Structure formats: C-alpha cells, structure tokens
Amino acid sequence: MSTNTDGKFGDYGGQYVPEALMPAIEELEDAYERYVLENEDGFMDEFRRRLRDFGGRPTPLQRADRLSERYDREVYLKREDLVHGGAHKLNNALGQVLLAKYMGKERIVAETGAGQHGTATAMAAAHLDIPCEIYMGKRDINRQRPNVFRMRINGAEVNPVTVGRGTLKEAISETMRDWATTVETTHYVIGSVVGPHPFPSMVRDFQSVISKEARKQSREQFGGLPDSVLACAGGGSNTMGAFANFVDDEGVDLYAVEAGGSSLDVDEEKGVAPNSASLSTGGDGILHGARTKLLQDRDGQIMESHSVSSGLDYAGVGPELAYLVDERRVIPVNVDDDAALEAFHRLSQEEGIIPALETAHAFAYLHEEYENLGETVVVNVSGRGDKDLESVIEETSKRNIPNAPDMSMFQGGL
Amino acid sequence: MSRVPEAFEDGPAFIPYLAVGDPDYESSLEYVEALERGGADLIELGLPFSEPIAEGPTIQSAVVRSLEGGMTPTRFFEFVEELDVDVPLVCMTYYNLIYQYGDEPGPRPFVEKAAEVGIDGFVVPDLPAEEAGPLREACDEFDRDLVFIVAPTTRGERLERIMDQVSGYVYVQARLGVTGAQEDVSDQTGQSLDRLAQWDVPKAVGFGIKTGEHAANIVAGGADGIIVGSALVDIVAEGHENGDSAAEVADRLETKARELKDGALRGVEQRVPHPERQ
Known part of the structure; x- marks a missing residue:
C-alpha cells in the first residue's frame, strides 16, 4: 500500500478545506493514527469483531x-x-462511526448519493447508538426511495439538498457545511475514498x-x-x-x-x-x-x-x-x-x-x-x-x- | 503594489462583498459602484465557483444566479477592468478556478492577470496555509496580498502558520459555520481578536454582520474592519425576485452600505481601552 504520512499521493490528495474545518481534520488525523494505525485501546480489534458479528464478514x-x-x-x-x-459500504461506515465513539463525538453526519452509504451509516449509528443525519440530493431521494425509507426506519434524519442538480456532489458540499458549523461535537462519515486527508487513507484502510x-x-x-x-x-x-x-x-x-x-x-x-x-x-x-x-x-x-x-x-x-x-x-x-x-x-x-x-x-x-x-x-x-x-x-x-x-x-x- | 493598506489608513475599514455577475453583468457593475458611493473602503469581489463549500444558502444562491448568467473567470477580469471605482479590490474565489486559469498549471497566470486588471489581493476559502505555498509565491511576485481566514477554532501552531503567510488583512471569522447573516454577532469574536493582538496586521471581522449596530459592536470590540456579504447579497436577491430595476437595488445597496459604514465609525467612539491590546 502507498504510504502517505502527509496525505499526499504523488501530487494528489492534500487538505483543501475551509479553515473552520482544519482543527477537526487535525483531530481526525490524530485519531486515525492512534486508533486505526496503532490499534490504541483495541479499536481495530473491536472493529474487526463488529464487522464479523454485526457485518457478517468474512464474505465468500x-x-x-x-x-x-x-x-x-x-x-x-x-x-x-x-x-x-x-453492500461494501458498511465496512467504512461501521469503522468511522465506531471511531467517532472513540473520539467522544456525539453526532454523526453523512452524505449519500445512491443511498447505500446513507443506509450503511444509519445502520451503524443505530447499532452503536449515536444520532445520525444524512444529506441527500433531492433528485437522488426521488431515485432511491426505498433506501431513504431504510434510513428513516433506522432512526436517521434525512435532509434533502436542493441546490444545483441535487445529487452526490451537492450533498457532499452540504455535509461539509454542516460539519463546519458543528465540528466540535460531530463527526463527518464520508462515504468514499475522497475528501481531505485523512479520509482517503482511512476509508481505504477500512475497505x-x-x-x-x-x-x-x-x-x-x-x-x-x-x-x-x-x-x-x-x-x-x-x-x-x-x-x-x-x-x-x-x-x-x-x-x-x-x-x-x-x-x-x-x-x-x-x-x-x-x-x-x-x-x-x-x-x-x-x-x-x-x-x-x-x-x-x-x-x-x-x-x-x-x-x-x-x-x-x-x-x-x-x-x-x-x-x-x-x-x-x-x-x-x-x-x-x-x-x-x-x-x-x-x-x-x-x-x-x-x-x-x-x-x-x-x-x-x-x-x-x-x-x-x-x-x-x-x-x-x-x-x-x-x-x-x-x-x-x-x-x-x-x-x-x-x-x-x-x-x-x-x-x-x- | 497592492493598495489594500489604504483601506485601513483612516479608521475602521468597511469591506462589502458581492458575487460578481449576480444576477447579471450590467446590474452587478452598478451594484459594486453603489457600494463605493455608500462608503466602502475595500471591496471583495466574488468569482463564482460551482461548489462553494464555505458558503451558506444566501451566497450559494448568488453563485447560482451568476453562473447561470454566464460568469466565467475571463468575464470576471473584463468586469474588473470596466469597473469604475477607486478603492482596493480583493478577489474571493475557490482554488480550482485559480489553479486552472491560463496555459500553465498552478496559480501564477491567474495572479498575473488579476494584477493586470487591478485586483489587489485574494481570499481563497478552501486553501489552508498548508497548501498555499504556490499562491503565496505568485502574490509576492506580483506584489499582491493574500488574505487568510482565521476561525474561532484556529489556535496555537495553526494560527502561527497562517499569520506567517497572511498579508493585507486577516479575515476573522466571527463564528463557526458558513457565511450568512445572523441575529447575534458571536462573542467568539472578542476571543479571536485577543488571540490575534500580537500580530501587526489589520483584523477584519466577517460572517453574520448585517446591521449598523453589529458593525459598531464589532469595531468597538477592537476590529480594524468589518466584512459584510450575505446582508448585501440578500438585497440583490430580493430585488431580483421582485423584478425591481437595477437603479432601485443600487440605491438600497448604497443606503445599506452607508448604515454599515456609519456603524463602524460609531464603533470607534464606543471603544473602551483594552489593556491587552495597547
């Protein structure tokens, strides 16, 4: 695997985010290094156990x-x-929601496109008993009604995003805005290997x-x-x-x-x-x-x-x-x-x-x-x-x- | 040479923001000129980016209107050339537009062109100090200022890293979150100003200021300038929705600008001596 202590993959990656998010990103970097890379407090042991018992791993x-x-x-x-x-989405959602608990966060926000990451995050949040809000483009909400209902059943709030075309990229921007307001209490469970460091590395590690x-x-x-x-x-x-x-x-x-x-x-x-x-x-x-x-x-x-x-x-x-x-x-x-x-x-x-x-x-x-x-x-x-x-x-x-x-x-x- | 320091020479600076091209090119020219008549000491001109992650709903909508009206970086530079104002101008935009402009990769062509048309500095909300090296170099080469935003959560080493690179003024974000007019102006501002007191660079406070009274309070609390965006963009949006003429909207902007500028001036008189800031 590529090593990337500075969050760079060649010239790619980095941390191009508003200043208000930087302290949260730094806190997350620290948590990623301690809990995920160094298994502090047995984090990775608990993650693997929950992936097995709750997630049904290993898959054939x-x-x-x-x-x-x-x-x-x-x-x-x-x-x-x-x-x-x-879907594979639970691997990441469970890892990040558990990490949020280890970090002492009180609330989860996440974006979703197709709804797979939203449902996985809602399930993980219900499983680990932490409040959860999902941002989803209005157009995607209409395309993926069953998934929206699954999130609601699991107790998550679903916030429609109406800006632009109302798909994944608008939902990501909107979740970042929420996080910029609530960084002190909230963890943003990003759904893919995108976003600022350490998300791309951390999501890869969970997946x-x-x-x-x-x-x-x-x-x-x-x-x-x-x-x-x-x-x-x-x-x-x-x-x-x-x-x-x-x-x-x-x-x-x-x-x-x-x-x-x-x-x-x-x-x-x-x-x-x-x-x-x-x-x-x-x-x-x-x-x-x-x-x-x-x-x-x-x-x-x-x-x-x-x-x-x-x-x-x-x-x-x-x-x-x-x-x-x-x-x-x-x-x-x-x-x-x-x-x-x-x-x-x-x-x-x-x-x-x-x-x-x-x-x-x-x-x-x-x-x-x-x-x-x-x-x-x-x-x-x-x-x-x-x-x-x-x-x-x-x-x-x-x-x-x-x-x-x-x-x-x-x-x-x- | 950047003209930014002029804005802070005679008392507190009133710094309005508008998204250029909102809702169209011609009206936008009138609006920016109205801000100068209303007492602007420096104007932040927003170059709209399709994914404005640091903006609240008000400015997001302005960005959408402007992009739908055909605004592009090239049109933006034409706009600045055509603009008939004498105050310093700062371009506020996102890094991808700066990075993509021109024939060579990186920020240099954008900064060169901006300097040529009369832009004095830049604010780039998605460019933290860690990634700002190339833009800082280009600004130095063309004698422009690079303004950084400092959030209520910015402390310690991060703050020092930013203050090492900032020039012109530091944009003190009054509260957490995204841009948008608020009822209360946060008391996080005072704490931020205290943390910044040791640096000899003007401190302009933004995020949430919408009345003359807010402006007075912020200046009384020690700010060297106030930055107002959403409260002005609201006036543009309302005029657009009601189908008002550009002249009417420009008058309202001028009136609002004067209220904010007067508030800032009043704030100077309300200042109480602060032992730590002497």
Missing part, C-alpha cells in the same frame, strides 16, 4: 460457474453484496478488508493470486478496498471500471459530462478537499456527471486512484449505460445474483474484454441490486436490452 470468494464456462476462464466473485445491508480476505481466499481456493481484479469506480471506495492488498503484487492487473454513461463527450456549453469517467477522461483539479482527477470545464467549474447508476454519478474520484492510474498501476476503463444494464440482467439470470447497477459495470467490462484478463479473474460484487429495481425497470423499458425480461407488463403503469 465464490467461483462463478456459468460465467467461468461462458468466458472460458476462472471467474471468482468477491461477495460484498452479502455484507449486512447489501481494504475486501482485498485482504480475497487475497487469502485466492491462495486457499486456487493456490495463487488472480491475473486480474475488476471493480467498479465512482468515488472509488470498493475499488480501493478490492485493490489495496494487491497493489504490491505486480502480476495482478487492477481494472477500475468507470461509468461511461451515454457518451464520453462533454458539453462545455451546458457544463454537462454525460458520464462519470473521471479517471479515464478527467483532468487534474481540486474538489471537496483534495486534488484529484475531475470532470471540469476549461475554467475549472465542476461538470454535472451522469450515470444510469446513481452510486457512480460523481465528478471526482479518490486521489489515490488518480495517483495509481498515473503510475500505471491501475488501469482505468469504462462501459456505457446499456452495457451495464445488460450485465445486470446477465448476472441475475446466469448466477442468481442481482447486482447493484454500480457493480454491473464491472461485469460489463468482463463481458467485453474477458480475453485480455488472464486465466483467473476476481470481480468485486460491491453490492446487491434490490435498491436499483425501480431504476432498472425504468431504464430497461426505454432501451432495447436484448437479454432483459419482457417488460410489457409495466408499460403504461409507471
């Missing part, structure tokens, strides 16, 4: 029999969809349990390491989690699969990029506390991103991933909305696993490029797709997805 590394047959190579699935709550297990399971199950690891990438938390323990294994190719959306072109006039492929197409810039790769116009204004998967719909990406891409250690690739939807249906039909639309991007890339991925491939199943069913019905109905079930029963009824 499962051979995908029909995909292996279809692509004529060994395909293994790291089943993060089986983590409590249905790196994915690759720690997968690496060990690979050895046990097929006596070696995979030739490639595939993970979808939005902000990049499941990506870094799936890659972290393989970064030093030079024989393992690491593919970050981004949302190509409807097109990789950008509309400078409207400030819209109809994709979320910041690693593949973005430029160097500063957003939400870190220097990283971004979708921006030539002036540096942040673009509105797009993906059929709201969980990938973000104009930035974790600074460590940006660095690993520049170092040619991680290969950034992308697939479009249609390919992701097709992969969603394929995995559901052939393996009996309904994946999150985010996750489906990784499987779409597998489908397109399997010949170049070596003999043994591990795909990170970052989450399950129940939350996406409404979007999938809607998006499938308006396209020609050859392997989708007959959608005619829904016509006129949506």
Whole structure:
C-alpha cells in the first residue's frame, strides 16, 4: 500500500478545506493514527469483531460457474453484496462511526448519493447508538426511495439538498457545511475514498478488508493470486478496498471500471459530462478537499456527471486512484449505460445474483474484454441490486436490452 | 503594489462583498459602484465557483444566479477592468478556478492577470496555509496580498502558520459555520481578536454582520474592519425576485452600505481601552 504520512499521493490528495474545518481534520488525523494505525485501546480489534458479528464478514470468494464456462476462464466473485445491508459500504461506515465513539463525538453526519452509504451509516449509528443525519440530493431521494425509507426506519434524519442538480456532489458540499458549523461535537462519515486527508487513507484502510480476505481466499481456493481484479469506480471506495492488498503484487492487473454513461463527450456549453469517467477522461483539479482527477470545464467549474447508476454519478474520484492510474498501476476503463444494464440482467439470470447497477459495470467490462484478463479473474460484487429495481425497470423499458425480461407488463403503469 | 493598506489608513475599514455577475453583468457593475458611493473602503469581489463549500444558502444562491448568467473567470477580469471605482479590490474565489486559469498549471497566470486588471489581493476559502505555498509565491511576485481566514477554532501552531503567510488583512471569522447573516454577532469574536493582538496586521471581522449596530459592536470590540456579504447579497436577491430595476437595488445597496459604514465609525467612539491590546 502507498504510504502517505502527509496525505499526499504523488501530487494528489492534500487538505483543501475551509479553515473552520482544519482543527477537526487535525483531530481526525490524530485519531486515525492512534486508533486505526496503532490499534490504541483495541479499536481495530473491536472493529474487526463488529464487522464479523454485526457485518457478517468474512464474505465468500465464490467461483462463478456459468460465467467461468461462458468466458472460458476462472471467474471468482468477491461477495460484498452479502455484507449486512447489501453492500461494501458498511465496512467504512461501521469503522468511522465506531471511531467517532472513540473520539467522544456525539453526532454523526453523512452524505449519500445512491443511498447505500446513507443506509450503511444509519445502520451503524443505530447499532452503536449515536444520532445520525444524512444529506441527500433531492433528485437522488426521488431515485432511491426505498433506501431513504431504510434510513428513516433506522432512526436517521434525512435532509434533502436542493441546490444545483441535487445529487452526490451537492450533498457532499452540504455535509461539509454542516460539519463546519458543528465540528466540535460531530463527526463527518464520508462515504468514499475522497475528501481531505485523512479520509482517503482511512476509508481505504477500512475497505481494504475486501482485498485482504480475497487475497487469502485466492491462495486457499486456487493456490495463487488472480491475473486480474475488476471493480467498479465512482468515488472509488470498493475499488480501493478490492485493490489495496494487491497493489504490491505486480502480476495482478487492477481494472477500475468507470461509468461511461451515454457518451464520453462533454458539453462545455451546458457544463454537462454525460458520464462519470473521471479517471479515464478527467483532468487534474481540486474538489471537496483534495486534488484529484475531475470532470471540469476549461475554467475549472465542476461538470454535472451522469450515470444510469446513481452510486457512480460523481465528478471526482479518490486521489489515490488518480495517483495509481498515473503510475500505471491501475488501469482505468469504462462501459456505457446499456452495457451495464445488460450485465445486470446477465448476472441475475446466469448466477442468481442481482447486482447493484454500480457493480454491473464491472461485469460489463468482463463481458467485453474477458480475453485480455488472464486465466483467473476476481470481480468485486460491491453490492446487491434490490435498491436499483425501480431504476432498472425504468431504464430497461426505454432501451432495447436484448437479454432483459419482457417488460410489457409495466408499460403504461409507471 | 497592492493598495489594500489604504483601506485601513483612516479608521475602521468597511469591506462589502458581492458575487460578481449576480444576477447579471450590467446590474452587478452598478451594484459594486453603489457600494463605493455608500462608503466602502475595500471591496471583495466574488468569482463564482460551482461548489462553494464555505458558503451558506444566501451566497450559494448568488453563485447560482451568476453562473447561470454566464460568469466565467475571463468575464470576471473584463468586469474588473470596466469597473469604475477607486478603492482596493480583493478577489474571493475557490482554488480550482485559480489553479486552472491560463496555459500553465498552478496559480501564477491567474495572479498575473488579476494584477493586470487591478485586483489587489485574494481570499481563497478552501486553501489552508498548508497548501498555499504556490499562491503565496505568485502574490509576492506580483506584489499582491493574500488574505487568510482565521476561525474561532484556529489556535496555537495553526494560527502561527497562517499569520506567517497572511498579508493585507486577516479575515476573522466571527463564528463557526458558513457565511450568512445572523441575529447575534458571536462573542467568539472578542476571543479571536485577543488571540490575534500580537500580530501587526489589520483584523477584519466577517460572517453574520448585517446591521449598523453589529458593525459598531464589532469595531468597538477592537476590529480594524468589518466584512459584510450575505446582508448585501440578500438585497440583490430580493430585488431580483421582485423584478425591481437595477437603479432601485443600487440605491438600497448604497443606503445599506452607508448604515454599515456609519456603524463602524460609531464603533470607534464606543471603544473602551483594552489593556491587552495597547
């Protein structure tokens, strides 16, 4: 893993935040070093115990029999969809909420895009008995109603964010504003490997349990390491989690699969990029506390991103991933909305696993490029797709997805 | 040479802020000029960024209006060139816009262009002292000031690191949180001013000031200047919503500016000798 005591990954990362947040960031840096890196007061022991008992870890590394047959190579699935709550997100949320308790904080705030991080944080906060408020873009609230209700059931407040287009980037900005007002009592549980140091490193460390297990399971199950690891990438938390323990294994190719959306072109006039492929197409810039790769116009204004998967719909990406891409250690690739939807249906039909639309991007890339991925491939199943069913019905109905079930029963009824 | 020190030469400085281009280019020119007529000693000109993480709802909305009206860094510089005011001007914006401007990466081209059109200094809310090296160098090269914000939570080594790099004035954030007009002006201000007393640089207090009385209290408490944004942006927003003419809105801004400036002047008379600040 890259070492980064100053919070930099090459030129990326850093701490570009308002002064009012700096003391909280410094306090968090100190807590990260003591509790996470040095296991003070047995923090990491308690974290691992709760991940096991509450979170259901370890998750299996499962051979995908029909995909292996279809692509004529060994395909293994790291089943993060089986983590409590249905996604890898709990690994980080549980770690940070527990850390907030160790730091003596009295309140949790978090942002959420698709709602996966919001539900994970709400669950962790209920589990650890600490009040929790989630900021979520108004548009995302409408796209992800079941997740919003899950947060409410767990006792979290959900604050709609109406500024801008009302998606993840506005929710992150709004949560930072809350935190700037309440730093003394509140911890901000950021949902991905983004934001100012120490968040990118800390979230990676909490998520790196994915690759720690997968690496060990690979050895046990097929006596070696995979030739490639595939993970979808939005902000990049499941990506870094799936890659972290393989970064030093030079024989393992690491593919970050981004949302190509409807097109990789950008509309400078409207400030819209109809994709979320910041690693593949973005430029160097500063957003939400870190220097990283971004979708921006030539002036540096942040673009509105797009993906059929709201969980990938973000104009930035974790600074460590940006660095690993520049170092040619991680290969950034992308697939479009249609390919992701097709992969969603394929995995559901052939393996009996309904994946999150985010996750489906990784499987779409597998489908397109399997010949170049070596003999043994591990795909990170970052989450399950129940939350996406409404979007999938809607998006499938308006396209020609050859392997989708007959959608005619829904016509006129949506 | 930066003209920022002139603002503090004759008593307390009244420093208004407006987002440039809110709600459109032409009206915005009139508004800024009205602030000078109302007694502004220095004007902070906001260059809108799409993700203004340090701003409350009032200024966020101003940013949206301005961006929708087509404001860009290039237009901003044209605006400053066209502006007919004699007071020092400070550009307030976010680091990505400074970083991306021009043909070479880094802040130098932005600072060079800003200096050319008559900007005297910069405030960059998302650029802490730790990351400010390149911008500080560019400011030194072109003789511009770099203003830093000091929060109520800024103490000890952090405070020293900031005060090593600051020039022009230090922006004392009156309370935690984001920008926005408030009913009460926090007593955190007095404590912040005490902590800053040992440094010989003007201290201007902002965040939450919206009346002449606030201004008087802040100056009486030892501030060398007051910074007012949201209370003025509110006037622009209201005029825009009601469809009032730019001239009417400009008059209201001038009146409000005069109230704030008069308040600041009154504050000087209300000052009580403070042994620690002598």
